[in-house]
Amino acid sequence: MNFTIFFILLSCVFPMISFGENAFDYALKGQDSIQQKNFNQAIIELEHALRLDNRNNWIFGLLGRAYYSSGNMEKALTAFRQAVNLDDSDTYSRMMIDIIRQKSLSRSIKKQSKEPTHLEKQAIHEQKLILEKLQASQELGYQIKRIVIDPGHGGFDSGAVGPSGIQEKNIVLELALLLKKILDQKKNYKTFLTRTSDYYVPLSERTTIANQYQADLFISLHINASPNNSTTGCSTFYCAEKASSESAQQVAESENAVIQFDSEKSQSLNNKIDIEEILFFFERKLYWKTSAHLAEKFQKQFQHPLKNLGVHSANFYVLKNAKMPAVLFETGFISNATEESLLKQTQFQLYIVTVICQGLFRL
Ligand SMILES: [Zn+2]
Known part of the structure; x- marks a missing residue:
């Protein structure tokens, strides 16, 4: 078949796919779709990636994962088998094959448990290693294009209040709007506010x-x-299971406090093992690693007039479930009268936002 006709036909079948990208890009898209639990979309993207490169066991593994999560065990099995055929050291796909086989055997004998089996845990670990190896080998420089800016607190939750009555929620909203405005002027970025x-x-x-x-x-x-009104400075946080210090723990506790007003997220009641959730548990550690790197990069920029209080980590609810690197900036102390008065000045807000842009985006 003529190549042009083939591509025209392909674009009719897959109108959402734009050409000019390679198998790796499509596989990454597929991986993103899996993370968004958009499995049918993932299958389309991954099968397209395989049309461009059918010798890549990682893509077959992802396709297997997409089929597995969409409930199509037969196709999942075929994809995992192809991954193993291409690379017999692909223990992740090997284990997934065993898991699927075990499931079909045990379905009639016992009810599936919510807890992952030993084999499943091992498979998840293997998958994580593959991903890490792959990211290192592809030398993926982390490209930031889409940014979500989250002005903390809001509404009934005023956040911290300064000695003159200035509320954290209002200052951070002004900072967020300013940051969005500056980034939007650069064509390379797309920004969204929470x-x-x-x-x-x-x-x-x-x-x-x-x-x-x-x-x-x-x-x-x-x-x-801070209860100590002479405390000043700026610090950057990223998410981690354990707090890096007692003071980091206190900051997280104070930022997490509002969680009591949030309604419980509905839990999945079916017995199907949500392998995506379990995989995310591992994948987010990769995001946390990048977050730490970005936080360091940013914090280095912070100089006079704000004291540099360094980078810390703690378990912040607002960062925990981000499927991307996520950082939280504590830009000054509202409890300190001098910093409170600085924070309400537009000129100073512009300074902070400029520092964020320089630190994160070299703007
Ligand atoms: Zn806050």
Whole structure:
């Protein structure tokens, strides 16, 4: 068949796919779709990637994963087998084959448990290693194009309040709008806000918004407060299971406090093992690693007039479920009268936003 006709036919079948990208790009898209739980879309993207490169066991593994999650065990099995045929050291696909076989045998004998089996845990671990190896080998420079900016608090949740009555929620909204304005002027970026005026958005919804926008970076803006009103400075946080220090733990506790007003996220009641959720548990550690790197990069820029309080990590609810690198800035102490008065000045807000742009985007 003539090549042009083939591509025209292909674009009729897959109108959502634009040409000019390689198999790896499509595979990454497929991986993103899997993370968004958009399995049918993932299957289309991955099968397209395989049409461009059918010797890549990683793509077959992803396709197997997409089929597995969409419930098509037969096709999942075929894809995992092809992955193993191409690379017999692909233990992830090997284990997934065993898992699928085991499931079909045990279905009639016992009810499936929610807990992953030993084999499933091992498969998840293997998959994580493959992903890490792949990311290192492709030397993926992290490209930030889509940014979700999260002005902390809002509505009934005022955040910290300064000695003159200035509320954190209002200052961080001004900072967020300013940051969006500056980034929007650069053609390379697309920005989104989690809130655009004074209303409350539950913590978990803020990252859901970022996940829906398929952002490359999530920035949560806050202002710190301390019972000691002489404390000043700026610090950057990223998410981790354990806090890096007692003071980081305190900051997370104060930012997490509002969670009590957020409604419980409905839990899946069916017995099907959500392998995507379990995989995300591992994948987010990769995001946290990139977040730490970005936080360091940013924090280095912070100089006079704000004291540099360094990079810290803690378990922030607002960052936890981001399927992308995510950082939280505590830009000054509202409890300190001098920083409070600086923070309400447009000129100073512009300074902070400029530092963010220089630190993260070299603008
Ligand atoms: Zn806050």
